[in-house]
Amino acid sequence: MTQTKAIAFTEFGSADVLHPVDVDIPEPGPGQVRIEVRAAGVNPLDHKIRSGAMNDAFPVELPHVPGVEAAGVVEAVGEGVTGLMAGEPVFGRTLTGAYARLALADAGRLVIKPDTLGFAEAAALPVAGETSYRVFEALALRTGETLLVHGAAGGVGSLAVQMAAGRGVRVIGTASPANHAYLRALGAEPVAYGEGLVERVRELAPDGVDAVLDTTGLEESIAASVALAPAERVVTIGSPVAAGKYGVAFSSGGGRGADRGGPAAEELLALHAAGRLQIAVHRAYPLEQAADAHRESEAGHLAGKIVLEP
Structure with a gap:
């Protein structure tokens, strides 16, 4: 053959x-x-x-x-x-x-x-884990901080929520109401996206959040992000165009030198071995x-x- x-x-x-x-x-x-x-x-x-x-x-x-x-x-x-x-x-x-x-x-x-x-x-x-790890490095995410994840129920978002929670980070995640119970099980506090998002997040975090990972690339998500966190601590993986419009970072990976797949896999397998990874x-x-x-x-x-x- x-x-x-x-x-x-x-x-x-x-x-x-x-x-x-x-x-x-x-x-x-x-x-x-x-x-x-x-x-x-x-x-x-x-x-x-x-x-x-x-x-x-x-x-x-x-x-x-x-x-x-x-x-x-x-x-x-x-x-x-x-x-x-x-x-x-x-x-x-x-x-x-x-x-x-x-x-x-x-x-x-x-x-x-x-x-x-x-x-x-x-x-x-592989992709979702490496992306999350790489973005967390770019955000300089620290234990005790609050992270907002847009699209938290998706492939990247769901792993990012668990990796951040495993590091002692508080996570607020946007998703459709049908996925809110799922997000709670992952360790995130869910909020619905759409009109009024900023106000809903501020109900949970009155002073805003420390950092944002946007997986959607939607302008409404990124606009809400810069209203809730410093622009220098907002990263989107969804749209370089929207990133440029709102002055936030776009991360795409792909470069061998920037690849963080090894340490990401190590972190994920440790969570899995501890029974803390869905x-x-x-x-x-x-x-x-x-x-x-x-x-x-x-x-x-x-x-x-x-x-x-x-």
Whole structure:
């Protein structure tokens, strides 16, 4: 067998451009491993790239297989790889598109998956965990402070809430009322977004909050953020345009030097081992239904992460 199944798009557009394809089986180079993907995370960046909206910041060659994170089993190792061998369960960032049955990864960016963690749950951790850890560093978040998280029930937000709470930070999270009980279970004090948000947050924190993580990129969320916290302690991962308009930081990650995936995974696995980590998989779709997964991801209002299972 020289080819394997994947999902790709040959043109930018709606979710309809995603379709199954046969691709060459990738061969691991020095320091790389090939993994048999058991679950791949679906992220907002995936459909932003697919639509063409991010082509200036994240240009891709067509046809393109989406996906940047996966959990699976090591199938083959490249030259110089130590500490990983065929058959070991792992999770982390991928080098080739994760919407595939086989994908390559840098061995140094993979983490051994404990038996107590399912593949779907593990696939929900790399991007959201690294993003939260990196933003917390940018915010200089400290124990005893109050953090506001916009979109707190989503894939990034739900992990950010738990990581912050685990550090002794008070967390207020915005979400639809249907997700408020879920947020309380994660350790956050929920508030509804929309008109009157600033006043609702001030009912919980009369002097405002110390820092804000915005996962939505919505102008109304960022405008509320700068009314509640100093602009220099507001970070959005949703929109560089809105960030510039309101004078707050935009964080996208992606650079190897800035990657904080290792320490983020260590922190998350410590919470998991202590029984203090809930990983919500909003829904698991078969790989062939990637277009449906993108449509649901774009619609928002998720409780946790969407994953694909080859």
